[in-house]
Amino acid sequence: MQVRKQFPFATFEPAWQQFWAEHSTFRAANPGEPGSEKPKFYALDMFPYPSGAGLHVGHPEGYIASDLVSRYKRMRGFNVLHPMGWDAFGLPAEQYAVQTGTHPRETTAKNIANFRRQIDAIGFSYDWSREINTTDPAYYKWTQWIFLQLYHRGLAYVSHAPVWYCPALGTVLANEEVLTTDEGPRSERGNHPVERRPLRQWMLRITAYADRLLADLDGLDWPESLKEMQRNWIGRSEGAEVDFTVLKPVESGTGNGEAIRVMDDKLTVFTTRPDTLFGATYMVLAPEHPLVEKVTIADRFAEVKAYREAVANKSDLERTDLAKTKTGVFTGGYAVNPVNGAEIEIWIADYVMMGYGTGAIMAVPAHDERDHQFARKYHLKVIEVVKAPASAGDVACFAGNGTAINSGFLDGMPTPEAKARMIDWLEEKGVGKRRVQYKLRDWLFSRQRYWGEPFPIVWQGEDHEPLPETELPLLLPELADYAPSPEGHAPLAKAVDWVNLPDGRVRETNTMPQWAGSCWYYLRYCDPHNAARVIDPAIERYWMGDRGIDLYIGGAEHAVLHLLYARFWHKVLFDLGVVSTPEPFHKLVNQGMILGEDHRKMSKSWGNVINPDDVIAEYGADSLRLFEMFMGPLEQMKPWSTKGIEGVYGFLGRVWRLVMEEDQEGRWHFAPAKVSADEPAPETLRAVHAAIAKVTDDIDKLKFNTAISALMVLVNDLTKLPARPRAALEKLLLLLSPFAPHMAEELWRVLGHDQTIAYEPWPEADPRLLVQSEVEIVFQVNGKLRGKIVVPADATNEAIEAAARELPAFAEWTAGKTVRKVIVVPRKLVNFVCG
């Protein structure tokens, strides 16, 4: 059954989309082109991976928001860069290729076409002449070029350290792509089990930028929670390295009292609490620590070996399970505490990780919860060296700041001072130094996949060398079979002719991870067709100068990975002089997830997925846009509601009928009788200007839901008028146009305009029309509302108080009481405090 439509969106929405495309309405002007004299505004969406499933209504939420801002900024006189593209390398297309033999290029092209169709139907104002695709050789040529710059700067290197390998996906994964789950470590993509394997890998030295990545967060207009996540991920700690001399008893097996010999080796630890060095009563090495074999005595060797083997077979989850009791083994070796010469035992335990600090710790069981647990279990000595402040209460193990005790020259010092003093002492004696430690690790940058950027690297034996830039792009070879080998050899190894060069050298067969293409795509949009350079400097300065991208909207799932990697590459490019700002994304907003109507996450398995195609067929693109912005704050998670979209659809119908009427045959026509040429009445004028002020202010703050509610208030007011002044209607359409651009364009034309509304100047609210001559003031007694009075807007405090005293309610509520104090807030309230 065909439901009667409130307005013919199915006709005019596609027509306007076609109009915009044919007229290149949203083409942004590069420097030198007409329009580039305007100030720029760069509004960026996180570009999608074009999956086979297509879009659901959650995907375009951020796109609608950025589109709205883009349209608004154009009307405010900005030259707006609002582009879209495809993050099209990735695993699903490759897995499909493994199963079916379809080249990922074909799958990707098909998916992009579907995404493009869906996106176009929503009426976005993208400049499609700047469309990019990370799998296009003309694009990945420059991804490879940036890799070469990293390589030349010593920021790309080869590692043989154990890495996460996923047998199901047939590839290695970065630390960040591995999740700790109840079933053990799993791949973020697909939730497959992963394991450690020693494989030759490319790493990027992101740790060299740790300090700058941390420090520059401060100046960014990002959600504070997201900045905090990056800070935690980078994980900066200040402390000291301390060198311990290693002792080893001469083998005897008879117990104590045997001769000892001093070994050459130093055992270096990292600690954030050098002030507790006097309380270090034992040391712990990670089981994998290279010194373990040297410090272990013969008597202990079997036990140590068994422990190390047991640990090696543990998954990381078992190892990091906080609930389990700590285990460890004494090596038989000793170390000398440099500060007091005490000989302390060296243990190994899996609560110390090889990957952080030096893989060894000095244990201070009195003031570290973990050391405390361990010491209690193995009956190790505990020496208290920090006196807790009285406010700390009675705790078994005090880990906070206090006053140094039992610590020789530190005694009596507060913790921060004691830390500094100890570091000075260590540096004087040459047995330690100040050190800053980061949790951030280098970025594992190679994957054993087909559908990614090939590395522009060739090997000669164990030596690698870069391809010359003139040989870029290095194209992906064609393959008959895309599956990786079970041993972890990349699919590219099968392209024998491609891999083996005539001179005996061989190509790198790994490819880059999906993050590579998205690390710099925002730059390419500025100058998408430049064959000679990654980006033209003048164009870069125009679009990226000053603050970089003015507004970046995308999902919070990219809080640490994409956003950290892209910042890293950007800083490298900044150091190379390719870009002119140290940070790419000035303002960042995370749109909240849209849940299903049942308040659960939209997913096929719940059967609650809403497809935008269906919504558009039923209510039109403007309704979809308007509703997604009306549901609630952009950043907030919120459920879809069919009734809700009917509400905004009804609102658009009301707008339509302000000027249109339907004839007997169901055709809509302009209704001249509904529009008056008269000047708006003062109250109408005030309503219009109040809406202008509210909508403008709200868009600036990205508070689209309240902006829409202001538009609804205005439309409700105009609906009540027998005929609507043309001037008021035109202002309404201008305000509506970023939200519901199709209807705004259509009615703008109906009202006789022959140019697109997209570049009409945004209306200005006249403050003189907003001031009211009289205001209603709240009358309170003891803070409780007891009445209202109307006074001139400029009434003095005295006049307001006097007016309030005239009220019958005043006598009633103050009877038998004394007025002790009167508080007047001009234009707001008057409050009598009585007792």
Added chain:
RNA sequence: GCCGGCGUGGCGAAAUGGCAGACGCGACAGACUCAAAAUCUGUUUUACGCAAGUAAGUGUGGGUUCGAGUCCCUCCGCCGGCACCA
């Protein structure tokens, strides 16, 4: 465990320390209609009351203030992140 964020009607939500619940949905009533739908106009936090009105009310308990949804502290719940990081 640690670090963020959030708790407001039947529902989605508003509210520079100053009238809690704008706007929308739903519900109820009226107009139009033979009738319905659609549309238009009202009402709609709860309790008591015919009403005027009064009282209570923003997760819990306290505090600051003339005045707290908003600021501070305690606890509870939900969401996100990190997780033996020395």
